[in-house]
Amino acid sequence: MDPILLLASLMVASTPILLASLGELVVERSGVLNLGVEGMMITGAITGFAAGVATNSALLGFVGAAAGGAALSLLFAVLVLWLRSNQVATGLALTLFGLGVAALVGQSYNGIRAPAMPDFRIPLLADIPVLGPILFRHDLVVYLGLALVAGVWWFLNRSRAGLTLRAVGENHDAAHALGYKVLRLRLLAILFGGACAGLGGAYLSLVRVPQWTEGVTAGAGWIALAIVVFASWRPLRLLLGAWLFGGISYLQLNLQAADVRLGFSLFGSRWELPADLQTLLFASAPYLVTILVLVLISSGKGRAALAAPGSLGQPFHASR
Amino acid sequence: MKDVLLAIRGLTKTYPGVVANSDVSFDVKAGSVHALLGENGAGKSTLVKTIYGLVRPDAGSMTLAGQPYAPAEPRAARAAGVAMVFQHFSLFDALSVAENIALGMEGPPPMRDLAARITQVSRDYGLPLDPHRTVGDLSAGERQRVEIIRCLLQSPRLLIMDEPTSVLTPQEVEILFRTLRRLREEGLAILYISHKLEEIRALCEEATILRLGKVVATCDPRATSARQMAEMMVGGTLRIPTRAPSPGGETALEVQGLSASSPRLHGTSLKGVTFSVSKGEVLGIGGVAGNGQDELLLALSGEMRVAPGMVRLKGEPIGRCRPSDRRARGLLCAPEERNGHASAPDMSLIENAFLTGKVREGLARNGFVSWAGARDFAERIIKDFDVRTPGPQVAARALSGGNLQKFVIGREILQRPEVLVVNQPTWGVDAAAAAAIRQALLDLAANGAAVVVVSQDLDELMEISDRFAALNEGRLSAARPARGLTVEEIGLMLGGAHGMEVAHVH
Numbered sequence: 146m147d148p149i150l151l152l153a154s155l156m157v158a159s160t161p162i163l164l165a166s167l168g169e170l171v172v173e174r175s176g177v178l179n180l181g182v183e184g185m186m187i188t189g190a191i192t193g194f195a196a197g198v199a200t201n202s203a204l205l206g207f208v209g210a211a212a213g214g215a216a217l218s219l220l221f222a223v224l225v226l227w228l229r230s231n232q233v234a235t236g237l238a239l240t241l242f243g244l245g246v247a248a249l250v251g252q253s254y255n256g257i258r259a260p261a262m263p264d265f266r267i268p269l270l271a272d273i274p275v276l277g278p279i280l281f282r283h284d285l286v287v288y289l290g291l292a293l294v295a296g297v298w299w300f301l302n303r304s305r306a307g308l309t310l311r312a313v314g315e316n317h318d319a320a321h322a323l324g325y326k327v328l329r330l331r332l333l334a335i336l337f338g339g340a341c342a343g344l345g346g347a348y349l350s351l352v353r354v355p356q357w358t359e360g361v362t363a364g365a366g367w368i369a370l371a372i373v374v375f376a377s378w379r380p381l382r383l384l385l386g387a388w389l390f391g392g393i394s395y396l397q398l399n400l401q402a403a404d405v406r407l408g409f410s411l412f413g414s415r416w417e418l419p420a421d422l423q424t425l426l427f428a429s430a431p432y433l434v435t436i437l438v439l440v441l442i443s444s445g446k447g448r449a450a451l452a453a454p455g456s457l458g459q460p461f462h463a464s465r
Numbered sequence: 466m467k468d469v470l471l472a473i474r475g476l477t478k479t480y481p482g483v484v485a486n487s488d489v490s491f492d493v494k495a496g497s498v499h500a501l502l503g504e505n506g507a508g509k510s511t512l513v514k515t516i517y518g519l520v521r522p523d524a525g526s527m528t529l530a531g532q533p534y535a536p537a538e539p540r541a542a543r544a545a546g547v548a549m550v551f552q553h554f555s556l557f558d559a560l561s562v563a564e565n566i567a568l569g570m571e572g573p574p575p576m577r578d579l580a581a582r583i584t585q586v587s588r589d590y591g592l593p594l595d596p597h598r599t600v601g602d603l604s605a606g607e608r609q610r611v612e613i614i615r616c617l618l619q620s621p622r623l624l625i626m627d628e629p630t631s632v633l634t635p636q637e638v639e640i641l642f643r644t645l646r647r648l649r650e651e652g653l654a655i656l657y658i659s660h661k662l663e664e665i666r667a668l669c670e671e672a673t674i675l676r677l678g679k680v681v682a683t684c685d686p687r688a689t690s691a692r693q694m695a696e697m698m699v700g701g702t703l704r705i706p707t708r709a710p711s712p713g714g715e716t717a718l719e720v721q722g723l724s725a726s727s728p729r730l731h732g733t734s735l736k737g738v739t740f741s742v743s744k745g746e747v748l749g750i751g752g753v754a755g756n757g758q759d760e761l762l763l764a765l766s767g768e769m770r771v772a773p774g775m776v777r778l779k780g781e782p783i784g785r786c787r788p789s790d791r792r793a794r795g796l797l798c799a800p801e802e803r804n805g806h807a808s809a810p811d812m813s814l815i816e817n818a819f820l821t822g823k824v825r826e827g828l829a830r831n832g833f834v835s836w837a838g839a840r841d842f843a844e845r846i847i848k849d850f851d852v853r854t855p856g857p858q859v860a861a862r863a864l865s866g867g868n869l870q871k872f873v874i875g876r877e878i879l880q881r882p883e884v885l886v887v888n889q890p891t892w893g894v895d896a897a898a899a900a901a902i903r904q905a906l907l908d909l910a911a912n913g914a915a916v917v918v919v920s921q922d923l924d925e926l927m928e929i930s931d932r933f934a935a936l937n938e939g940r941l942s943a944a945r946p947a948r949g950l951t952v953e954e955i956g957l958m959l960g961g962a963h964g965m966e967v968a969h970v971h
Contacts, residue, residue: 305567305573308560308564308567308568309568311557311559311560312557312560312564312568315558315559315560316555316556316557316558318555319551319555319556319557320557320568322519322539322551322555323539323555323568323569324518324519324538324539324540324543325568452559454559455557455558455559
């Protein structure tokens with residue numbers, strides 16, 4: 146297999162999860178646990194697809210996807226922040242709701258092809274041997290994902306607003322006592338998370354597949370959630386996790402397609418894994434390897450610094 | 466005559482069902498330390514939150530240096546020159562000192578400049594502090610410095626301090642007072658909230674006393690005795706606990722070389738803790754929070770198992786016994802957090818009475834709960850310990866702090882313990898309830914039980930203990946007779962100012 150093609154495909158395959166988990170990272174850093182990523186992703190997938198078909202423009206489709214994901218997350222924000230419902234239960238409900246709505250809306254879009262998403266060759270850079278095909282011959286959303294990783298890193302670690310966001314997630318009572326608007330900040334974080342999840346979902350329906358099929362996200366939202374935790378809430382590790390997952394997903398599909406059989410030879414006779422067991426093993430490899438690697442990274446020394454935001458998942462009451 | 470800096474006129478704030486402040490008026494003068502006194506629920510917190518812009522009053526007005534002053538939010542208060550050090554520190558554990566300080570400032574300079582200014586100010590005021598350390602790793606005294614320096618960097622005119630000394634050792638209190646006196650000389654007005662009356666007598670020139678939201682008295686603390694001030698706060702005469710001298714009986718509980726690593730993140734390991742307590746004796750264990758108190762309680766209650774011989778009850782090794790076995794043998798514990806550890810907040814008082822009374826009160830038969838017995842037991846606690854509640858069916862969380870604490874302590878005392886271990890028995894409890902709880906502990910000892918009181922309140926320990934020992938970083942000092950111990954000696958037993966010296970100011 147061509148390693149250049151593999152690495153280039155890795156960038157593409159990891160984009161949906163990268164986008165969704167990056168949004169969730171910001172949400173969790175603000176102290177809110179939104180388990181509805183899967184629901185927001187698939188909502189983004191269908192609204193993005195619908196907008197793309199209606200305007201015959203994939204880029205406008207992504208705008209619609211971000212709006213759809215953000216709209217669903219607004220529902221979550223109102224329930225969790227102002228009505229103070231349980232975050233875990235509300236997030237799970239959001240996923241079920243999103244899956245249902247997407248299936249309903251998607252009925253009339255079965256079998257339609259998505260408008261094409263043009264690749265954007267970055268001039269000059271795209272012509273560099275090896276690096277060019279891997280890094281600089283993708284569509285705009287891939288670049289957007291990478292730019293967002295850098296942007297979120299800068300925002301959290303270098304900007305005043307990011308410091309405030311971390312403070313709100315770390316101890317919302319203290320942040321409130323200092324006069325910061327906890328709920329407003331969390332609302333903005335949740336909307337950002339929803340928009341990112343929507344973009345991630347639409348990347349599946351508009352670029353990867355590219356047509357509408359029910360359940361197109363296939364659990365990617367849950368992986369995004371897991372990656373946030375195992376990346377210990379840090380954007381750069383999150384990028385690593387998303388690449389790992391995307392790369393191995395792509396690799397195992399290729400291995401299966403090439404009908405590679407695992408086994409070993411002993412005393413002249415060959416032992417092979419049963420075919421169905423091997424399929425299961427291949428299919429679960431991305432999940433297993435990603436979790437294993439991120440667990441290894443986040444264990445060991447300095448574990449305290451990797452702890453979850455202090456107020457994660459707790460409801461905030463302004464009147465004390 | 467000093468100038469009035471902050472004038473408060475007729476402030477009133479009502480919450481549903483409670484009048485937090487009612488027509489409160491007083492003046493705070495520039496270059497003075499003004500004490501605000503009152504029991505829990507007297508309305509001190511609401512008042513300072515109003516001054517800091519966190520609460521908007523229903524009626525009344527304030528002026529700051531002659532100008533009308535009505536901050537809509539803390540930002541506005543800070544801009545007007547009002548700074549506040551919070552009772553429960555408003556710090557973020559996972560962030561660095563500099564980041565914490567930046568969060569409390571309007572328009573902070575870039576991080577590098579800020580770090581330099583922090584170092585500068587901290588040196589000027591004799592409060593050494595490294596701007597790059599993570600706040601979660603600091604001691605209580607150092608955390609408070611972060612708050613104070615955060616305030617000082619904004620050159621405030623009025624500094625509000627809400628119970629600043631409750632977590633400090635005597636030496637750290639001395640450093641704090643030196644800083645405050647110096648700020649006063651620089652012309653700052655300080656509004657100082659505390660219930661430690663001796664401290665107020667040492668520091669403040671004026672005191673305003675609140676009771677049930679109203680100003681009931683003003684006085685000069687330097688010319689008023691602590692007892693008089695306490696009685697003004699309570700609005701009646703205060704019963705000081707009395708005790709009979711300890712008979713000095715045989716050893717009831719013996720702890721020998723108790724070492725154990727903490728089961729908690731950021732916990733403190735116990736290192737060779739050794740003490741014994743006899744029948745009829747009260748042993749006080751002091752120390753600043755986080756020096757192993759919680760771990761000691763876990764090891765004594767049986768929530769954390771240790772080697773058998775490390776804990777002996779009446780000579781028998783019980784280090785591996787479960788909590789219920791220890792209860793059956795006569796060792797009872799009342800842990801610190803009344804909401805969540807000592808009681809299940811959402812369960813009724815009957816259920817809570819059952820939870821620890823099951824073994825010794827025989828409240829379970831063949832695996833079935835005897836609800837009649839549990840209700841009886843709960844009612845007995847409520848009656849004997851004057852717990853104010855509509856009835857035993859009420860959820861524990863509905864009780865006020867003092868009442869729930871009386872219930873939690875009373876529940877153990879009524880089970881006739883041979884050894885009772887309590888942690889922070891009167892934390893956050895008003896003076897009258899605290900006196901009642903201390904008296905109950907003394908009566909228990911007088912009836913022949915051994916009592917171990919773990920507390921951060923040194924006045925409390927001096928009042929009720931026969932012997933005193935201090936926990937510092939998981940080690941327990943040798944126990945000494947409490948009578949005649951001086952504050953300095955106690956401070957040294959507590960580990961002094963945790964290795965921090967006042968930098969010399971040139």
